[in-house]
Amino acid sequence: MSRFSLLFLVGIALILQSTVLHFVQVAGVKPDLILVLVVIHAILNGPRKGAFLGFMAGLLQDLLTGYFVGLNAISKALIGGLVGLGQYNIYKDNVLIIGVIGFGATLGAEAINYFLLLVLGVEIALREVLLRLLIPLGFYNAAVTVLVFRPYYHHISNKNMLRHL
Amino acid sequence: MPRTRLIKVIVAAVLVFATIGVMHLTAPERGNITRTEGTARDVLSYVQAGATTAGEQITRGLKLLFSWGNSDKIARLEKQIRQLRGQITVLKEYKLENEHLRRLLDYQSTFGQQWETEVAQVIARDPGNWFDVIRLNKGKADGVRANMPVVVPAGLVGCVIQVSEHSCDVRLITDPLSGVGALAQQSRTPGVVKGVLNSPHRLKLVYISKDDPIAKFEQVVTSGLGSIFPKGIPIGKIVNIREEPSGLTKTAEIEPYVDFNNLEEVIIIVSSRPGG
Missing domain, CATH: 2.40.10.350 (Rod shape-determining protein MreC, domain 2)
Known part of the structure; x- marks a missing residue:
């Protein structure tokens, strides 16, 4: 996928997250489309590209909100890099594996955010974070990752096949 | 550890610490934002306002759709009744909106003697799940400043934390930092x-x-x-x-x-x- 297409997707995801996704909240949380995009990109393109997209998309998200600039850049870059390490080991046709990766990546990213916020002096009870953020968001993001991954993967595979013909 | 790898680790560590420094400098309490941030935010706020309105319209449309039912084989009259019910839903929505705006006006005229107020529209929300922050379509140009309280007729909403020329961010009282x-x-x-x-x-x-x-x-x-x-x-x-x-x-x-x-x-x- 070209850089322009990726930037376009990140922009759309950011606008959706700050506007209409509020209307589809489940258990008080809305899906993190940027993280889903980073995870999928990392699975298909490896750690370097995953981390780079994570950093840039996270930074854009931070700049949009205007406070704690760098919070999402760090967490999403780390998760993009970590998930990307499994590029050649992940069986991409197994929906369950993709869902588990989406769930784990969300837990990881939000745990990093929690730690960074603690470093900055922002204290939120761990129980609240677990029950009202990590677990519901983990399941929600896992479902969205599964839904988005297949069409995205097939689109990329078809494009690559056409290129080799 | 090979030298190139060591350099990479050092560069990554410096980057992480520099980013934490930036995070510290950009904590929500800073009130005023830079001119570049303000301009970018104002431009984006028009797109966000459009997307929010579209979202509201879609929600309204879905309500209307569900009030129509989902069977194609219903009798013509039954269909007509459902259509009328749908119209009633829309009219009720307008009525509620009208009542809501009237309450805002009443509130303004009642408390106008005590406070000088400015009505603003919610155009966006924080894209993440950690903080409850909303963005309004009023900013410095309308006399809005950081730390101003925000209310609705039902009660307290929050307070302004950051202001640009044509928009401002409000931290809701439901935010864990509030x-x-x-x-x-x-x-x-x-x-x-x-x-x-x-x-x-x-x-x-x-x-x-x-x-x-x-x-x-x-x-x-x-x-x-x-x-x-x-x-x-x-x-x-x-x-x-x-x-x-x-x-x-x-x-x-x-x-x-x-x-x-x-x-x-x-x-x-x-x-x-x-x-x-």
Whole structure:
């Protein structure tokens, strides 16, 4: 996928997250489309590209909100890099594996955010974070990752096949 | 460790520490933002306003669709009835919107003598799940400044934390970082109202002394302490009281009067009129 297409997707995801996704909240949380995009990109393109997209998309998200600039850049870059390490080991046709990766990546990213916020002096009870953020968001993001991954993967595979013909 | 790898690790560590430094400098309390940030935010706020309106219209459309039913084989009259019901839903929506705007106007005319106010529209929300922050379509050009209280006729909404030329960010009282000086109206018990992560229907009143005679169903209002929120703005009612494990203080659960999931227009208290 070209850089322009990726930037376009990140922009759309950011606008959706700050506007209409509020209307589809489940258990008080809305899906993190940027993280889903980073995870999928990392699975298909490896750690370097995953981390780079994570950093840039996270930074854009931070700049949009205007406070704690760098919070999402760090967490999403780390998760993009970590998930990307499994590029050649992940069986991409197994929906369950993709869902588990989406769930784990969300837990990881939000745990990093929690730690960074603690470093900055922002204290939120761990129980609240677990029950009202990590677990519901983990399941929600896992479902969205599964839904988005297949069409995205097939689109990329078809494009690559056409290129080799 | 090979030299190139060591350099990479050092560069990554420096990057992480530099980013943490930037995070520290850009904590929400800074109030004023840079001109570049402000311009970018104002440009984007038009796109966000459009997307929010589109979202509201889609929600409205879906409501209408569901009121029509989903079977194609229903009789013509039945279909007509459903269509009419759909129209009634839309009209009810307009009626509610009308009532909502009328209440805002009434509120403004009632409290206009006490406070100078500015009505603003909610155009976006924080894209993440950690903080409850909304963006409004009024900014410095409309006289909005950081730390101004924001209300709706039902009660307290939050306070302005950052302002650009044509938009501002408001931290809702449901945000876990929010803290509002408050008191239980009947028993005059003071405390601090704090938000609970991702819980728009729950707040907590903390730092209540163990011996204070606070009771269930008491109303909680702002105490006026802390110089941001005027005294007497309703917040919610107490639905549960529990003792803290330390045994020294109590915490009360509050059900807020404001429906934070459906905020469309809000009122910014731009200034208090002396003697009002």
